[in-house]
Amino acid sequence: MVRWLYSVVNVRYVLEHLSRITRVLRIPGGHALLVGVGGSGRQSLTKLAAALSTLSVFQPEISKNYGLNEWREDLKVYPFDCVPPSVRIS
Numbered sequence: 001m002v003r004w005l006y007s008v009v010n011v012r013y014v015l016e017h018l019s020r021i022t023r024v025l026r027i028p029g030g031h032a033l034l035v036g037v038g039g040s041g042r043q044s045l046t047k048l049a050a051a052l053s054t055l056s057v058f059q060p061e062i063s064k065n066y067g068l069n070e071w072r073e074d075l076k077v078y079p080f081d082c083v084p085p086s087v088r089i090s
Contacts, residue, residue, distance in 0.1 A: 014045070021049040 024030045034042040050057045060066070060074045 014041070017041075018045050018049055018052075021045055022052055025049055025053045025055055 021032065021034075024032045034046065036042055047057055058074075060071070
């Protein structure tokens, strides 16, 4: 195959995956588990899709000592980060 054809094929797949992720994120309560080898662009495409949908991305900092208690603490803070400042939470 010609080298430029690889680029065209890759752009096509990137746009297909980007549209799928964006569609899932726009569904109320939509979520997805992205599986693939390292360096395949899952994180970059997800951040781009979130930006296109004007959403924020929550990515916990996982470490060796990260456990259930840390997960619960992250979940306590996360919902408040998702609400726009103009909305009052009581």
